[in-house]
Amino acid sequence: MDQLQKRLRQLPAVDQILQHPSLKDLALADHKLAVKCTREVLTAWRNRIRAGMEPPATDELAREIRDKYISDRRGSLRPVINATGTVLHTNLGRAILSEAAAMAAYTAARRYTNLEFDLATGHRGNRYEHVSTLLRELTGAEGALVVNNNAGAVFLSLSALAAGRETIISRGQLVEIGGSFRVPEVMAQSGTRLVEVGTTNKTYLKDYEAAIGPETALLLKVHPSNYRIRGFTHEVTTKELVALGRRYQIPVMEDLGSGVLLNLESYGLQGEPTVQDEVRQGVDLLTFSGDKLLGGPQAGIIVGRQELIAAIARHPLTRALRVDKLTLAALEATLLAYRYPERAVKEIPTLAALTMTPEELQKKAEHLCELLARVLASRARVEVKSITSQAGGGALPLAELPSWGVAVMPEKVETTELAHRLRRTEPAVLVRIQEDALILDVRTLLPGENRELAAALVQAFDLVGLPDGESNNA
Numbered sequence: 383m384d385q386l387q388k389r390l391r392q393l394p395a396v397d398q399i400l401q402h403p404s405l406k407d408l409a410l411a412d413h414k415l416a417v418k419c420t421r422e423v424l425t426a427w428r429n430r431i432r433a434g435m436e437p438p439a440t441d442e443l444a445r446e447i448r449d450k451y452i453s454d455r456r457g458s459l460r461p462v463i464n465a466t467g468t469v470l471h472t473n474l475g476r477a478i479l480s481e482a483a484a485m486a487a488y489t490a491a492r493r494y495t496n497l498e499f500d501l502a503t504g505h506r507g508n509r510y511e512h513v514s515t516l517l518r519e520l521t522g523a524e525g526a527l528v529v530n531n532n533a534g535a536v537f538l539s540l541s542a543l544a545a546g547r548e549t550i551i552s553r554g555q556l557v558e559i560g561g562s563f564r565v566p567e568v569m570a571q572s573g574t575r576l577v578e579v580g581t582t583n584k585t586y587l588k589d590y591e592a593a594i595g596p597e598t599a600l601l602l603k604v605h606p607s608n609y610r611i612r613g614f615t616h617e618v619t620t621k622e623l624v625a626l627g628r629r630y631q632i633p634v635m636e637d638l639g640s641g642v643l644l645n646l647e648s649y650g651l652q653g654e655p656t657v658q659d660e661v662r663q664g665v666d667l668l669t670f671s672g673d674k675l676l677g678g679p680q681a682g683i684i685v686g687r688q689e690l691i692a693a694i695a696r697h698p699l700t701r702a703l704r705v706d707k708l709t710l711a712a713l714e715a716t717l718l719a720y721r722y723p724e725r726a727v728k729e730i731p732t733l734a735a736l737t738m739t740p741e742e743l744q745k746k747a748e749h750l751c752e753l754l755a756r757v758l759a760s761r762a763r764v765e766v767k768s769i770t771s772q773a774g775g776g777a778l779p780l781a782e783l784p785s786w787g788v789a790v791m792p793e794k795v796e797t798t799e800l801a802h803r804l805r806r807t808e809p810a811v812l813v814r815i816q817e818d819a820l821i822l823d824v825r826t827l828l829p830g831e832n833r834e835l836a837a838a839l840v841q842a843f844d845l846v847g848l849p850d851g852e853s854n855n856a
């Protein structure tokens with residue numbers, strides 16, 4: 383007990399540690415924040431000492447306070463370098479905006495706009511009109527509406543069109559999509575009664591037909607996203623389902639998940655139906671995300687028959703799921719690029735990353751490898767490596783995109799420790815680990831990130847300027 387008190391008393395007082403040479407300037411710049419960070423660090427150390435750790439050296443303590451102060455001042459959301467090769471990484475913010483989309487969002491943020499003002503008539507305008515006209519043009523649908531995200535789009539559509547009545551869906555499509563979007567639960571919440579038909583692996587048209595009754599409001603098809611049933615399987619095609627819906631005058635709704643507006647098959651990316659294809663086949667209502675394969679901002683896009691869109695727009699939830707002007711500005715700019723597919727593929731970072739050729743990727747990897755060999759010197763062996771990357775975001779789940787990367791094999795540090803340190807560099811770097819090597823997939827490295835990546839690796843190897851994480855004290 384005495385021993386413990388003695389060790390606790392070795393921690394300096396707040397005012398005292400703030401006199402440390404490396405903290406004086408902080409206390410001058412923002413004394414209140416400096417005191418807050420110092421108190422938090424000291425409290426954490428008191429707990430560690432009670433748990434049996436030795437008190438830190440004063441310099442170490444000062445460094446920790448300084449790191450905390452810098453990180454608190456900067457805020458917590460910040461850029462990371464995505465070297466994982468997963469193009470649409472939900473945890474890393476999914477799609478990166480095109481220059482045009484980012485600029486449009488910036489302008490909408492910094493200037494007044496005609497968001498809900500009709501410049502032709504001088505009367506009140508409609509905020510959705512800016513993108514719905516373009517969406518109609520690009521998809522061939524009669525009507526369009528945009529809400530906060532695709533989960534919202536599905537929930538809203540079901541609420542507006544099928545609450546209190548029945549929605550028929552195949553058992554093979556009752557899936558969960560990352561981040562707790564579970565189709566049966568979303569359906570239940572919307573107030574529609576779920577009528578599941580068929581089996582997990584096989585559902586036939588006659589299963590749907592047998593379930594149709596006076597209470598049927600919708601036939602729902604859901605893209606299984608990051609999940610596939612293979613082997614002994616059968617699902618009803620869009621065409622068959624549409625024909626059935628027509629026969630009984632029941633609308634067919636499809637949750638496409640990742641909405642693609644370009645056919646990517648010529649780039650070797652098979653298996654995602656385009657929005658236009660599904661509209662052409664007669665699907666009455668389609669929903670998809672703005673920030674998956676479309677490559678725009680987070681949004682839920684609904685396109686389809688005008689009368690259904692109008693019914694959805696009238697529902698009170700539409701207001702609750704309203705998109706903001708920054709999203710609309712970025713979405714409009716993203717959609718504008720799709721008028722010229724060759725341009726879209728180059729300008730929209732998601733499409734650019736997915737359609738990069740193996741030759742381009744190999745060249746990029748060789749370039750990075752040379753740089754790393756030079757700056758890392760004896761710290762690690764580096765070599766160019768043929769690998770595969772993933773689309774992510776539930777899109778093209780089975781596609782193995784042939785890619786190139788750099789394998790970094792450290793000489794003295796464990797790869798897991800190195801990966802851990804790379805999450806604390808500035809900017810942080812996320813990597814894959816494969817058989818005692820860090821794999822840096824160049825597909826998701828943005829222009830200009832090579833130098834930052836090299837600097838971060840040097841920092842991680844040498845632990846220079848890296849904040850102390852908990853695990854380092856263990």
Ligand SMILES: *Cc1c(COP(=O)(O)O)cnc(C)c1O
Binds near residue numbers: 605607639672
């Ligand atoms: C991703 C996805 C969703 C959820 O979309 P968000 O835009 O993330 O809300 C819903 N349904 C399917 C099939 C999906 O793939």
